[in-house]
Amino acid sequence: MATDEVPSTTSAPGGQHGSTTPRLWTEPLVTGPPGPCGCGCALTPYTSFGFDVDDFARDILGTPLDDWERWLVIHAGELLPDGSPRFRHVLAIVARQNGKSFLITVLCLFWLFVEKVKLVLSTSTNLDYAMEAWQAGVDLALSVDWLAAELPPTRNRGVAKSTGRQSLTTAEKSKWKIAASNRRGGRSLSIDRLVMDELREHDSWDAWSAAVPATNARPGSQVWGVSNQGDDRAVVLDSRRDAALSGTDPTMFIAEWSAPDEWKDRVHHATDAELLGALAQSNPNMGKRIHPDVLLGDARAAIAAGGEELSKWLTEILCIRVRTRDPAVDAGKWADLLDPIDLAEYRTRVALCFDVSPDGQHATLAAAALMPDGRVAVDVVDAWSGWDATARLRAALPGLVATVKPRLLGWLPAGPAAAVAADMAERKGWPPRRVTIEEIRGEVTACCMGLADLVRSGQIAHPGNELLTAHVLGAERLMMGDAWRFTRKGVGHVDAAYALAGAVHLARVMPPPRPPLAVA
Numbered sequence: 001m002a003t004d005e006v007p008s009t010t011s012a013p014g015g016q017h018g019s020t021t022p023r024l025w026t027e028p029l030v031t032g033p034p035g036p037c038g039c040g041c042a043l044t045p046y047t048s049f050g051f052d053v054d055d056f057a058r059d060i061l062g063t064p065l066d067d068w069e070r071w072l073v074i075h076a077g078e079l080l081p082d083g084s085p086r087f088r089h090v091l092a093i094v095a096r097q098n099g100k101s102f103l104i105t106v107l108c109l110f111w112l113f114v115e116k117v118k119l120v121l122s123t124s125t126n127l128d129y130a131m132e133a134w135q136a137g138v139d140l141a142l143s144v145d146w147l148a149a150e151l152p153p154t155r156n157r158g159v160a161k162s163t164g165r166q167s168l169t170t171a172e173k174s175k176w177k178i179a180a181s182n183r184r185g186g187r188s189l190s191i192d193r194l195v196m197d198e199l200r201e202h203d204s205w206d207a208w209s210a211a212v213p214a215t216n217a218r219p220g221s222q223v224w225g226v227s228n229q230g231d232d233r234a235v236v237l238d239s240r241r242d243a244a245l246s247g248t249d250p251t252m253f254i255a256e257w258s259a260p261d262e263w264k265d266r267v268h269h270a271t272d273a274e275l276l277g278a279l280a281q282s283n284p285n286m287g288k289r290i291h292p293d294v295l296l297g298d299a300r301a302a303i304a305a306g307g308e309e310l311s312k313w314l315t316e317i318l319c320i321r322v323r324t325r326d327p328a329v330d331a332g333k334w335a336d337l338l339d340p341i342d343l344a345e346y347r348t349r350v351a352l353c354f355d356v357s358p359d360g361q362h363a364t365l366a367a368a369a370l371m372p373d374g375r376v377a378v379d380v381v382d383a384w385s386g387w388d389a390t391a392r393l394r395a396a397l398p399g400l401v402a403t404v405k406p407r408l409l410g411w412l413p414a415g416p417a418a419a420v421a422a423d424m425a426e427r428k429g430w431p432p433r434r435v436t437i438e439e440i441r442g443e444v445t446a447c448c449m450g451l452a453d454l455v456r457s458g459q460i461a462h463p464g465n466e467l468l469t470a471h472v473l474g475a476e477r478l479m480m481g482d483a484w485r486f487t488r489k490g491v492g493h494v495d496a497a498y499a500l501a502g503a504v505h506l507a508r509v510m511p512p513p514r515p516p517l518a519v520a
Contacts, residue, residue, distance in 0.1 A: 016276045017287035020067040022094075024256040026244065028078050029086065037074050049085070049115075050077030056114055057106045060146050068094070068257065068284030069103045076224075076253050087253040088215075090224045091199070091240050094257040095282045096316045097290060100226050104133040104195050107224065109140060112174045113150055117192035118218075120176040123185050123211060124197040130178040131166060133197070137176065138168055179211075186211030194223045199237045200230030200315070208236050229258060229319040231311075232474070232492060238321075258282045258319035267303050267310075268332040275299050282319040306330040306456070328475040328486055328497075329452050337455065340463035341377040343369050351408040351510060352381065352401065353440070353502030355495040356390055356416040358488050363393040363420075364467070365400060366499035368507040376454060376504050377461045380468050380496060390420055397424060401432055408506045410438040412447075412498060440502050445483035447501040448475075454504065471496035 021039055032042040036051070045051040050073035058064040065073065078086040094100060108120050124130035138159055141147045150170050151157045158169040169175045179185035181196065183206035191214045202208060215221035230237045244254035259278035267275070279295045280286055286295055295317065302313035308326040315322055322331075343350055346369035356363045365381040381400055384392040397420075401409060409431065411417040421439075424430050431437045440447060451472075454460050462468065475497040478487035486494050486501070 016280060016292050018068070018098075018280045018284040018290075019257065020071050020284055022068075022071075022255040022257045022284075023260070023281050024245065024254060024258070025075065026087075026253045026255075028075065030078065037071070039071060041075070043074055043078060047079050048074050048077040049079060050074030052114065053077065053106065053110050056110050061106065061109070061140055061144060063102070063106075063140075065103070065106065066099050066285055066288065069099060069106075072103070072255050073107070075255065078253075084220045085222055086251075088222060088251040089240065089244075089249065089253065090222060091237075091244055091252065091254045091256075092224070092226045093229060093237075093241070093255070093319055094226075094284065095319050096228055098257075098283055098285045099289070100197070101133045101136070104197060104224075104226060105136045105140070108133070108176050108193070108195065109137050109147070111193045112168070112170060112176050113141075113147055116170070116172055116174050118174060119189060119191050120174075120193045120195075121179060121186050121189065121191045121211065121214075122176070122195040122197065123179045123181045123207065125181050125201040127164070127166075127178065127180045129197065130180065134166060134168070134176065134178045141168060181207035183207065183210050186214050189214045190218055191215045192218045192221050194221070196223070196225045197227070199225040199227035199240070200234045201227075202236035203233040205236060228317075229315045229321050231315060231321065231325050232323050233325070234321075256319065257284050261320055263318055264314060264320055264322065264331060265335050267299075267314075268336070272296060278318060282317065303332070306332065323474045324476045326476045327473065328448065328477045328484070329455050329472050331473050333455050333458070334460075334462070334469065334473060337458060337460050337462055338464045339377075339461035341371070341461050343367055343377055343379055346371060346377065347405065348407065349507065349510065350404060350406045351410065351503050351506035352404060352406040353410045353412075353499045353506060354393065354397065354417055354420065355412060355498040355502065356393070356420060357493045357495045358416050360390050360416070361385060361387065362493040362495050363389045363417075364471070364496040364499040365393070365397070366468070366496065366503040367404065367406070368500070368503035370507045370510070371461070375459050375461050376507055378468075378500055378504060379463050380465045380499075383467055383496065394420055394423055398427070398430065398432070401435060405432075406435060408436050408438050408510055410440050410502050410506050412444055412502060413439045413441055414444060415498065416495075438506060440505060443505060445480055445485045447505040448485045448498075449483060450508075451497075451501040451504055460504070468496050468500060472500065 030042045030047045034040050035042050035044040037043050053073040054070050076090045080086050111117050111120050152171045160167045167177045187210040243249040244252040259281050302310045311322050314320045349369040354365045362385045364383045367381050368378045411421045471494050475486040475494045477484040
């Protein structure tokens with residue numbers, strides 16, 4: 001696996017340019033003196049079909065590939081000594097608006113008219129998106145004489161446009177079909193070349209399981225996945241990316257134009273020059289087809305907005321993996337609030353709250369205390385994971401409460417913690433003296449939105465606890481009319497975020513301590 005942390009640029013007017021070479025990529029097996037690729041590798045027209053794709057785009061279609069597209073097809077098109085493709089799976093990750101759709105069109109036309117394979121299938125998240133690249137290919141096939149001569153002399157010239165049956169068929173019966181990415185797309189077919197666009201949207205294996213096995217029986221078949229980066233829902237993209245980067249699948253090629261992950265935390269403090277450097281790594285057409293000022297303006301707007309807008313910008317434009325698409329809490333602001341304050345200093349002001357995940361596999365007890373400067377200091381008292389997490393919470397709670405001696409202990413009765421609270425209420429000696437138990441009933445949305453607002457305004461001090469950070473930054477918003485709460489579906493465990501929100505709420509509504517009695 002090769003890396004290219006410093007952008008490789010090509011000359012063009014206007015200053016900073018995107019990197020032709022991806023930051024992460026699979027190196028060729030071919031060794032020797034530099035070939036005509038131009039990047040220093042030894043690939044030649046005899047060892048990569050990508051050179052033929054490049055010639056086809058330039059000489060036949062009259063639309064040359066961009067530099068990064070040429071680099072990609074040459075490296076992904078590496079051939080074994082017997083002439084078959086080295087890679088069965090190709091994964092290309094690049095920012096939006098850099099030419100992915102055009103590349104799909106060129107590849108599919110090449111396979112159809114030059115390699116003359118029996119069936120090419122391209123898919124996307126919905127049929128309309130898949131149809132864009134296909135329609136561009138149909139227009140080229142009808143307008144370019146060399147291609148038009150290969151179409152059947154029928155009235156429709158091999159073009160079928162009925163919904164769900166769109167296809168382009170040559171006189172030699174090579175066919176390009178399109179389908180939506182779902183559990184039916186590609187099933188029951190025998191596919192020679194498969195292109196799956198927007199792989200980041202595959203939140204289950206349904207579409208992959210329908211289409212990819214249909215390539216197994218075809219000699220020399222290839223599967224191309226093209227996408228920008230994703231989040232925790234992008235299970236297929238994550239799996240294929242991990243397989244490529246780890247080398248566990250030797251038939252997998254990856255080319256990733258992306259900024260390093262550290263930019264998730266750096267963006268709030270980056271200069272314009274630094275941002276352009278990061279953008280150059282994920283946007284190979286910056287300074288060529290995309291003006292740097294456009295990208296920089298969008299970057300500044302997303303950073304200022306934070307939340308969902310920033311999350312989308314990080315994944316779609318910097319191609320950095322984030323946990324959530326619609327984060328409830330601003331990750332950059334959270335990182336700025338690291339301040340490991342000892343809550344023992346505010347023992348008389350401490351509030352505790354516990355919460356449990358819906359599957360019962362995780363539970364958290366969080367603490368919060370309002371400080372004189374108006375900030376709320378927070379921490380995790382303890383957490384439990386595994387099949388017996390709730391039982392261990394029940395067993396440990398009395399001792400922890402006795403040790404911390406909070407003024408308030410709360411939970412969310414409408415959530416999965418209600419069962420624990422009901423069990424505790426039946427125990428002898430519960431609650432401990434001077435500890436008030438409080439159900440947080442109608443204020444759940446206020447708790448969640450209040451925590452996000454306090455983070456945004458810099459009113460939280462947290463110790464950098466890894467679990468707390470993971471749950472807080474992994475929480476997404478679930479709209480409840482004009483308000484919202486943390487969603488518990490599809491994002492993993494967020495019980496620490498709920499426990500924290502409840503503890504912060506209790507700490508802020510807690511009555512002030514009584515002043516000391518005057519001594520006569």
